[in-house]
Amino acid sequence: MKGLFLVEPVVALYAFSSFLIYPLVQQYVYRRLWVQLTNTTYPISDNSSRCALNGSNNQSNYNEEVQRQASLFSLYSEVLSTIPSLVVTLLLVAYSDRGGRKLPIVLPLFGTLIYTLSFLTVSYFELNVYLLIGSSLLSSLFGGLGTFIGGCFAYIADLCDDGRQKTLRMAGLDMMIGLLSGVAAISTGYFLRAAGFNWPFLTSALFLCLNILYVVFILEETIKKLPTEGIVLDGSPQPSAIKQIVCGVYWMFAGANSRTKTVLALLILVFTSFSFTYLGGLSLITLYELNKPLCWTEILIGYGSALSTLVFLTSFLGVMVLTNCGVPQLLIILLGILSVMAGMVLVAFAKTTLLMFIVRVPMLLSIMPFPVLRSMMSKIISKSEQGTLFACLSFLDSLTGSISSAVFNSVYAVTVAWCPGFVFLLSAGLCAIPLFVLGVVGLIGVDVPKEYENPDPVSSSEEKPADEHNENSPLIS
Template sequence: MKGLFLVEPVVALYAFSSFLIYPLVQQYVYRRLWQELTNTSYPISDNASRCAENSSASNHSSYYKEVQRQASLFSLYTELFSTIPSLVVTLMLVAYSDRGGRKITIITPLIGTLIYTLSFLAVSYFELNIYFLIGASILSSLFGGLGTFLGGCFAYIADLCEDGHQKTLRMAGVDMMIGLLSGVASISTGYFLRAAGFNWPFVTSALFQCLILFYAIFILEETVKKAPTDAIILDGAPQRSAMKQMLYGVYHMFAGASHRSHLVLLMLIFTSFSFAYVGGVSLITLYELNEPLCWTEILIGYGSALSTTVFLTSFVGVSAFTYCGVPQLLIVLMGILSVVSGMVLLAFTKTTVMMFIARVPMLLSIMPFPVLRSMISKIISKSEQGALFACLSFLESLTNNVSIAVFSSVYAATVAWYSGFIFTLAAGLCVIPLFFLGVVGLMGGGVPKEINNPEPVYSGEEDLVEDQNDNSPLLS
C-alpha cells in the first residue's frame, strides 16, 4: 500500500488525545492532594465557583493555599526528573533523522506518551500513590517527549517544502491544528470528567494514541531516502559514523552557517519568548482552581478551549500578514506584545468574566513560533534540517521544562501573598526577546535568502571516505 506524505493527521490526533487528559492531570493531582491534606472529600459543585459555599470555614483559605503549594511542587518534581532523559533523546533522535529517517522521531515519543497515559490510568483506577506518576513521567521521557515529536514533524515538513512562504504557512498550519483539536478536547474534558470520572478519558486517550501509532507506522511515508543496509556495512563503520552524525550534526550546522549571527539571535528570541510564554500559561489551571475564582471542571474546560483558540487565530494572523507582505520580524513583534498584554491582564484578574476577557489580547500569541522556525529553516541547508530541528527542539524542551519548574517554584513561594505574580513575571521576561528582536532589526532585519541545496540521498560512501580521512566532513 502506497503511503501518504501527510504528517498533519498525526499532529491533529496527538493534540486531541493529549489535551483530552492534559487538563485532567493537574485536577487529578489537586483532588488527591486535597483528600490527603484535609482528610475530606473534594468539594464538587454545579456552581461556577466552589469558594462561595465554603467561605464560612475559617481554615478554608489555608487549605487552598497549602494544596496549591503542594500541587505546584508536584509539577516541579515531575519536570525536573523527566527533563534530562527527554532532552538527550530529543537531541540524538532528531539529529539522527537526517540519515535514519523522520518517522523514528514521530513514532518513539508516541510510544512514550501511550506508556504515560496507561500509567495514569493505572494510578487512577487502582488509586495508587500519585508519586508513581513521577516515575511514569521519567519512563516516558526515555522515549522522547513533545519536543522530539514536534522536531520530527517540523523537519518532515521542511523536507517537503521548497518555497519559504509555503514552509511558513504549513508550519503555522501545524500549530493551528494543535490548537483546534486541543480546544475541542479541552471543552469536552469537563463534561467527560463529570459524567464518567477520570478513568474513561484516559482510556479514550489511549485508544486514540494506538490509532496514531498505526497511522505513523503503516501509512505515513518516509521523506529521507536510505540506501540498502548491505551497501554501507564495512567493519562497523556505519555505526561509528551514525554516532558521529548525532554528536557533530549540530556543530557542523553552526560552523558552516554563513549567517551565524542571525541564526544565534533568532534562536535566542525563540527560546527566551518560549520561556516567558510557557511558564505563564502552564499555571493558569492552578490559578483558576485557587481563590477567588475556584473554577469547576466545566469552566476549566471552557477556559482551556478558549486558550487553544489562539492557535487558530494566530494561524489566520500569520496567513493574512504573510499574504499582505508584512515583514516577518513585525509579525514576531506583534505576537510578543500580544502575550505581554494578556499576561498583565491575567495578573489582576479576580472574576470569572475577566478571566475569559484576559485571554482575548493573547489571540496572536502563537505567531512568533512558526515564523521563527521558518526564518531559521531558510538559512540552513536541506541536508541539515534534522540537525537544526534537533537543536531547536532540544532548546525548546529545555526552556519549557526549566520554565515550568521555575514558575512552579515561584508560584509556590508567592501564592500566599499574590497569586498573580507569576503572570507579571512572564510579562516582564518578554523584554528579553524584544531586546534581541531589536538587535536583529538594527542589523538590517533581513534574513538571508533560503539555501536550496539539493537533498542528499545517503549512499554510505561518505562513511567510507571519512574512515579513510578523519579530517573530512561527515556529509557534504
C-alpha cells in the same frame, strides 16, 4: 499500498488525545492531594464556583497548602523527566536526517501512551499519586512533545522548498494543535463530570493507539535510505550516530559565514527566551483558576482551556493574512510577543470569571512567533541540516519549557499566599528579553545568505534561474 505525505492527521490526533487528559492531570493531582492533606472529600459543586464551599479560614488554609503541594508536584515531575527527554530529543530528531523522520514521530507516541495508561492505572486502583512522577520519567525515555514536534516540523521542511509555503504549513500544524486540543478541552469537563477520570484516560489511550497505527503503516517516509547505508565497502560500520549528530550541530554553525551564524544564534535566542516566558506563565493558569477567588469547576476549566487553545487558530489566520499582505516577518513576531505581554498582565489582575475569559482575547496572536521563527531559521539552513536544526530547536524548547515550569512553579509556591498573580507579571516583564534581541536582529538584517540560496551541491540548470532572483530578497518573502 502507497503511503501518504500528510503529517497533519498525526498532529491532530496527538493534540486531541493529549489535551483530552492534560486539563485533567492537574485536577486529578489537586483532588488527590486535597484528600490526602485534609482528610476530607474534595468539595464538588454544580455552581460556577467552589468558593462558597471553602469559606472558612480552615478551608482557606487547606486550599493554600494544596496549591503549594500541587505546584511542587508539577515541579518534581518536570525536573525528573527533563534530562532523559532532552537527550532523546536531540539524538532522535538530529538522527532523522539519516534514519528517517518517522522515528522521532512514533516513539513519543509510545511514551505518551505509557504515561496515559499509568494515569489510568493509578486512578482506577487509587494507587499512590506520587507514582505518576515515575511514569513521567519512564515516558520521557521515549522522547516528549519536543521530540514529536521537532520530527513533524522537519518532515514539513523536507516537503516544502518555498519559504512562504513552509511558513504557512508550519503555522498550519500549530493550528491543528489548537483546533483539536480546543475540542478536547471543551469535552474534558463534561467527560469528567459524567464518567470520572478513568474513561477520559482510556479514550486518550485508544486515540494514541490509532495514531501509532497511522504513523507505522500509512505515513510515508521523506528520507530515503540506501540499502548499504551505515556500512562502508569493507563491511566496517561508519562513525557512531552520536558522533555524526554532534558533527552535524557543529557544521550547522561552522559551515556558515559570521553574519549567518550571528543571525541564526539571535533567532534561536528569541525563540528560546520567548518560549521560556510564554510557557512558564501558561503552565500555571489552571492552578490559578482553581485558587481563590475564582475557584473554577471542571466545566469552567474546560471552557477556559478551549478558549486558550483558540489562539492556535487565530495565530494561524494572523500569520496567513499578514504574510500574504507582505508584512515583514519581524513585525509578525513583534505583534505575537506584545500579545503575550498584554494577556499576562491582565491575567494577573483577573479576579472574576468574566474577566478571566476576557483576558484570553489579547493573547489571540500569541503563537505567531513560533512558526515564523522556525521558518526563518529553516530558510538559512541547508536541506541536509534540517533535522539537526529542529533537533536543536526541540532540545532548547524542551529545556526552556522544563526550566520555566520549574522556575514559575517555585515562584508560585512562594508567592501564592500574598500575590497569586505575581508569576504572570513576571512572565510579561521577561518578554522584554526577546523584544530586545528581536530589535538587534532588525538592525543586523535577515537577508538570505548567498551560500544557502541553493544548498544542494548539485542542482539542475532549470532550478538555478529560479534561485538567482532571490539573491537579495528578504529571508521569507
